Amino acid sequence: METKNQKQRILPAGEFNVFLKALHEAGYETIGPTLQDRAIVYDKISSTSDLPVGWSDEQSAGFYRVYRTESPLLFDYNVGPHSWKKYLHLPNLLLWKAKTNGGGFSFIEDDKSVGKQAFLGVRACEVAAIRKQDKIFLESEFIDSAYKKRRENTFIIAVNCTKAGANCFCTSMNTGPYAHSGFDLALTEIIDGNRHFFFVEIGSATAEIVMNKMPELELASRHDSTLVQNNMREVSYAMGKSIETTDIQRLFYDNYDSNIWEEIANRCMNCANCTMVCPTCFCTTVEDVTNLTGTEAERWRRWDSCFTMDFSYIHGGSVRPSGSNRFRHWITHKFATWHDQFDESGCVGCGRCITWCPVGIDVTKEIKSLQKSKATV
């Protein structure tokens, strides 16, 4: 007789709203993919009718389109321009206020409480990206209290990719397409004959609490498990792009002086799109504002990009005034110096920087060019 894994269950696609209701009952606000302005972006969702059912996307370098499908699949698309960092590492965050009082001023900490949020449809590469930001904000010398607060209140529902995007290279970065850990629940959407269901993996004790809020799901069979495995294998083989990561740090450290940077700079517009859509890019700046009478001052933290001139400004000028070296700084950080800083790559292979680059600069191609130029030396 087949022994079944208690942590692998079957959620019929038709019951998805029951699952969402269970999350709401457990106190979570659900955030997931929605179709807005002809792109699939993350926003609040209340039921399956908010999901882009019947839509898929097409991507290539500097190209993104959504199109209609006849498919009943709920998650038949790859990552769009948003990433989950906008809900954990907020694009705009009030750090504190200061108020004047009798000749002086005092600081008031912004300690608003945050609600519980469930991320629905977190791809494997995105689970990896969240883990990378955890390392920066929770596991380094200092803790980012705003990030911590949100992270602790976040329930992660991974949805494994059932197709690979044309700009995807998660297999090269070892982050996907299958999420092995780092989630509360992981779902794989399967159509098998007449059955349309989600293969559910329970990854945390919190997830058990949520599952208890809905009728018990039947256990997955070995056949179901095989379907998932086959699916993952197909997705891996269909990966749109790849990079060779052996000796990748050396590749960059040996090429600070390469003329490739100048060549890329002739195409790069320094628009910072790649850093805004990147799920791991974490740089921020601060902005001080006061009210008209000057009795209140605020300090805001905002996402920043190393592609701007201001980013490296010190008295006398910018440390990286040339576009070539700003691009070099960004890509070297992703693929080389990040390893020294955090013992892993800064890239998860989601391909967003390729899709959303207005001139279609493709990091996988640029790395191949570097590798080729090195080989001919």
Added chain:
Amino acid sequence: MSNLNGNPMLPQSFRIERIKNETDDTFTVELQPSKNVMDLSFHAGQFNMLYIYGVGEIPISISGDPCSQDSLVHTTRVVGTVTKAMRKLRVGDLVGVRGPFGNPWPVEEAKGKDVVLIAGGIGLAPIRPVVNYIIANRHAFKNVVMLYGTRTPKDILYPREIKLWEKKHRIHTFVTVDRAIGNWDGNVGVVTKLVARAPFDPQNALAMACGPEVMMRFTVRELQKRGIVDENIYVSTERNMKCGIGHCGHCQFGSEFVCKDGPVFRYDKIAHLFDVWEV
């Protein structure tokens, strides 16, 4: 001094106790915690983030005495919006302070050795705590040399103290200026030129340099010519900083976050970056 274990981004308010113009474009503020008694300890070479109400926040090295911490001392040059606003403040005004941050000078490792200090311009401010530390523990160090270069004789920081370093504390002090004006009869030329004839034993010396990057690049070369190995040379670097805690990304210098891995680096650890353009 700041609440680094709680929210390291939240400043503590400090009151200006003294404010003193040093030269035409530099000044020193002495700060006291405005409310509570606070631990003001720091290590020579560390910096604080100073906030001026409604204007902004900038990293400034601590230039006081690490051995007598009754107030927080910062000497800075008027170069940007925040330092301009700071100079307009008066005794009794408040500023916000976060810190101390960063990797300090190797004063402990320097014990039992000759010490070569090289400062260019405002670069003397982050090195002064080292001098103070040496003075408080003078017997622990052998020959101590201070090489200091400024633009003109008018730009010399702490001139009275410098005289005492030489006379009272057996610190061989050599000052040089780029341009001699007035009745200056001392050295003229770049500070790096002083390295060749400074009295120290290269086999048993630690060198610490702080100044513009180009000055440090040439200083390192001169020190190497004298025979000091890279492991015994320390430099203090400067980058744009917004947080001081390694989160904002601005201060990256190769793999290093200048705010927490620096600002003081052992030269051999960053030698590979020192000649990379715009790194």
